[in-house]
Amino acid sequence: MRFAILGLDHWYTAFGACEVLAASTENTLVAICTENDDHAAWAAEKYPDVPLLRNPRQVFIDTEIDCVLICAPTALAEDYALDVMESGKHVLGVKPTSNTLDGLRMVITTSEENDVFYGSFEGIQRFHPKTLALKNILTSGTIGRVLSVHQVGNGGLPAPWEGRASGEPSWWIDPEMIHTGAWMDHAIYAIDLLRFSLNAEVDAVAGHIGNRLHKDLPMEDYGMALLRLKTPSGPVSVVMEDTWSSNPGGGAHWMRIVGTDGWLRSEGDDWVVCKGGEETVHKSEESVFFRLDDFAAALVEELPMPFTPEDALANLTACHQFYTVAIRD
Numbered sequence: 051m052r053f054a055i056l057g058l059d060h061w062y063t064a065f066g067a068c069e070v071l072a073a074s075t076e077n078t079l080v081a082i083c084t085e086n087d088d089h090a091a092w093a094a095e096k097y098p099d100v101p102l103l104r105n106p107r108q109v110f111i112d113t114e115i116d117c118v119l120i121c122a123p124t125a126l127a128e129d130y131a132l133d134v135m136e137s138g139k140h141v142l143g144v145k146p147t148s149n150t151l152d153g154l155r156m157v158i159t160t161s162e163e164n165d166v167f168y169g170s171f172e173g174i175q176r177f178h179p180k181t182l183a184l185k186n187i188l189t190s191g192t193i194g195r196v197l198s199v200h201q202v203g204n205g206g207l208p209a210p211w212e213g214r215a216s217g218e219p220s221w222w223i224d225p226e227m228i229h230t231g232a233w234m235d236h237a238i239y240a241i242d243l244l245r246f247s248l249n250a251e252v253d254a255v256a257g258h259i260g261n262r263l264h265k266d267l268p269m270e271d272y273g274m275a276l277l278r279l280k281t282p283s284g285p286v287s288v289v290m291e292d293t294w295s296s297n298p299g300g301g302a303h304w305m306r307i308v309g310t311d312g313w314l315r316s317e318g319d320d321w322v323v324c325k326g327g328e329e330t331v332h333k334s335e336e337s338v339f340f341r342l343d344d345f346a347a348a349l350v351e352e353l354p355m356p357f358t359p360e361d362a363l364a365n366l367t368a369c370h371q372f373y374t375v376a377i378r379d
Contacts, residue, residue: 051346054081054115056106056130057122058089059221060144061211063171063340064121070340072097077346083109088211106130110137117167117346120144123221124228128153131168135160140167140349142174145238146369147362149229154366158359167349172242172365173357177341179334180319185247187314187332192323194311195283199244203236203292205301207264207271216298217264225268233259233273233376234369236292240305242365244279246356248286252368254278260379263295271295272379275372 053071058064071079082093083103093102103109109118110133117140120127128148131141141161147170148154161168175181188196210220221227222235244250257275264271272295277288296302305316312325321332348355 051077051116051350052080052114053077053342053346054083054103054109054112054118055079056083056109056118056120056134057126057144058082058084058086058093059123060121061089062208063144064119065212066338066340067119067121067342068097070338070342072100074343076343080114081109081112106133110134115139117142117349124149125221125226128157131157132160135164135166135168138164138166141169142345143168143170143362145171146228146230146234146366148366151363151367151370154363158363161359167355168359168362169355169357170238170362170365172239173361174340174342174345175239175243176246176356177344178339179337180321181243181246183332183334184243184321187321187323188247188307189249192312193307193309193314193325196248196281196286196307196309198308199286199288200306201237201240201288201290201292202302202304203240203290204296204303205236205294206296206298207267207294208235223267223269229269230369230373231259231267231269231273232271232294233275233290233292233372235294237273237275237290237372238365238369240290240292241277241368242357242361244286244288245361245364248279248281250279250281250286251364252277252371253280255368255371255375257290257372257375258377258379259373262293262379263297267294270378273372273376275376277368277372 081101118134120143127144207217208222209216210218259270259273262272272293275290279286307314314323319334323330
C-alpha cells in the first residue's frame, strides 16, 4: 500500500510511523504533508526522497495515495478524515480521534458510505506480539478468572517537538485544540488493550481528576479512574492512574492483572506470570510498535481486522464517560 502522513504535530506517533514505512519492503511512504515550516524542514532533511506536501488538499486529491495516517491535532483530525475518506482513501487517525462523540460518529458514517477503513491509532497495538501474548495468557486461563487490573501511566507534560522542553506551548495543552488532558493521553491505550484482551466492554466509570503539579494548566495533569468491565466470565475491576504529574526521570508505566489462580505484571515487552510462588516469563517477539505492514496486509488481502471503527467509538465513549463523572480535586 501507498501511505501518506498528514500532519506531524503528534510527532511521537508520526516519527514512529515514518520510520516503519521508510524501512518497509512491502509498503511505501509516498508523501509527508505539513503546513508547519519547522516540521517541513525536518521532513525534507530526514526523508529527502519522500515528496513533501504543504497543503492538505494535495493529500485529498492525490490518486497515488491508498491510506493516510493523520497525525494532526485532534481539532483538525476530524475534518481531515472526512475529506480523506470522501476521496476514497483509508484512514488511521490520531488519538483522540475527535473532540466529540458525534464528530466521531460522523467520521464512521463517512467511512461506511465510501467503503473505506477508519480506525484510531490506539487500535494498532492489537497487531503487536506483546498484546497478542497478553490475550493468549488471559483467555487460556493461566491466572484463572480475572478479577482486577491496575494500570499506571505517570509521565511528564508532552513536548511540542523532539528536543523541545516538556510543557512548552503545544496543541496538547491548548484547550481550543483538545478538550482532554493527561488521563485521556495514556488511558485510551489501556482501555483498548483490556477491551481486546478480555473481550470486554466498559459498563461503569467513576474517578477523580485534578492538577497536582501544574496548577495553571487548563486541563488535568492527574486522573484516577475506577472502571468496571463486563467480560464473558464476569465483572473485572480496573484502576487507571494516568498523569502528566511526574518530574523528569520520575515516570512509571506498568500494568498488574490479578486472577483467581495468580497474577501477572508487564515487564518491558514481556509478561511475568506469578503463580504458586513461582514466576514464569512469557517473552514476546521484539517488534516495532506500529506494525503497519500487518495493517496493510489485512486491508489488501481482506483479512479479519483486529480493530474497527466501532472500537474507536467504544474507546472514546469510555473516556468521555470518565470526564463526565469524574470528581475534580
